Amino acid sequence: MKTIQLNQGIGIPQLGLGVFQTRDGEETANAVRWALEAEYRHIDTARIYGNEAGVGQGIRASGVPREEIFLTTKLWNEDIRRGRAREAFAESLAALGTDYVDLYLIHWPVQGFEQAWNHMEELHKAGKIRAIGVSNFHSHHLDSLEKTARIQPAVNQIESHPYFNNQELIDECHRRGIAVQVWSPLGGTGGTLLKDPLLQELAQKYGRTPAQIVLRWDIQRNVIVLPKSTHRDRIFSNRDMFDFELSGEDMERIRGLQRNRRVGPDPDHFNF
Numbered sequence: 001m002k003t004i005q006l007n008q009g010i011g012i013p014q015l016g017l018g019v020f021q022t023r024d025g026e027e028t029a030n031a032v033r034w035a036l037e038a039e040y041r042h043i044d045t046a047r048i049y050g051n052e053a054g055v056g057q058g059i060r061a062s063g064v065p066r067e068e069i070f071l072t073t074k075l076w077n078e079d080i081r082r083g084r085a086r087e088a089f090a091e092s093l094a095a096l097g098t099d100y101v102d103l104y105l106i107h108w109p110v111q112g113f114e115q116a117w118n119h120m121e122e123l124h125k126a127g128k129i130r131a132i133g134v135s136n137f138h139s140h141h142l143d144s145l146e147k148t149a150r151i152q153p154a155v156n157q158i159e160s161h162p163y164f165n166n167q168e169l170i171d172e173c174h175r176r177g178i179a180v181q182v183w184s185p186l187g188g189t190g191g192t193l194l195k196d197p198l199l200q201e202l203a204q205k206y207g208r209t210p211a212q213i214v215l216r217w218d219i220q221r222n223v224i225v226l227p228k229s230t231h232r233d234r235i236f237s238n239r240d241m242f243d244f245e246l247s248g249e250d251m252e253r254i255r256g257l258q259r260n261r262r263v264g265p266d267p268d269h270f271n272f
C-alpha cells in the first residue's frame with residue numbers, strides 16, 4: 001500500500017476505509033475486518049459517527065496488530081465549543097479500545113478550535129497521538145490557526161470528488177506542506193457520480209470500475225482517499241487501483257467534470 005509522508009514525521013497509507021454513516025456494532029466491525037483482510041491499513045472514523053466501538057471491535061477481530069494500522073478519529077464540534085478536547089479524546093480512546101491514535105482531527109472549524117488545537121498539541125507531545133490535523137478548513141481557517149499553533153497541521157481532510165474537485169484548496173494545502181485527505185471521493189451516498197458517462201467510458205477503456213477510475217485519479221493527484229463501503233466485494237475492489245495508470249489526458253478529462261456541486265456543507269456556512 002502506497003504511503004505519503006506527513007510533515008510530522010510519519011507515513012500515512014494513501015487509501016483508507018471511511019465509515020461515515022456505517023452503523024455501530026456488526027456492520028462497522030465487518031467493514032473494518034474486511035478492509036484489513038483486503039490489506040487496507042488505514043481506518044477513518046470520528047466521535048460523531050458513533051461507531052468507534054465497532055471500529056475497535058473490527059480491528060481486534062482482524063488479528064492485524066494495532067501498530068500496523070493507521071487509525072484516525074476526530075474531535076466533535078460540541079466538544080470544541082465546550083473546551084473539552086482532552087475529555088473527548090479520552091472517550092474516543094475508550095470506545096476504540098486503544099491507548100493511542102495515529103491521527104486526531106478537528107472535525108469542523110467551530111469557535112474554540114484554536115484552544116482545542118493547543119490541547120491536541122499537548123496530547124501529541126505526550127505520545128497519545130502520532131499526528132494532529134484538521135478537517136473542513138478553508139485557507140482562512142488555516143491562517144487563523146497558524147497565529148496560535150506551535151505545530152502545523154499534518155493534514156486537512158476535505159470534500160473532493162470530480163463534481164466538486166476543490167483543487168485550489170488542495171493545491172494551497174500542498175503548498176503549505178499539509179497533506180490532503182478527501183471525503184466523499186465517490187460522490188457520497190445516493191450520488192450519481194459513478195454513473196457519469198465519462199467515468200463509464202474510462203471504466204470500459206481501462207477495464208476497471210468507475211469507482212476504481214475515480215480512486216486512481218485521487219492517487220495520481222497525490223491525495224489520501226477514504227472511500228466508504230459496507231460491502232465486502234466493494235471494499236476489496238476499491239483497493240484494486242494501484243496497478244494501472246490514467247493518462248495525463250484522462251486525468252484532465254476527469255478534472256473537466258467539475259460542477260462545483262458539493263454533497264456536504266460549505267465550511268463557511270453550516271449549522272451544527
Ligand code: A2P
Nearest residue numbers: 184185186187188189211227228229230231234
Ligand atoms: P455501500 O456502503 O452500500 O457500498 P463516498 O465514499 O463518496 O462517501 O461514497 C460512498 C458511497 O458509495 C456509499 O453509498 C457506498 O455504498 C458506495 N460505494 C462504495 N464503493 C462503491 C463501488 N465500488 N461501487 C459503487 N458504489 C460504491
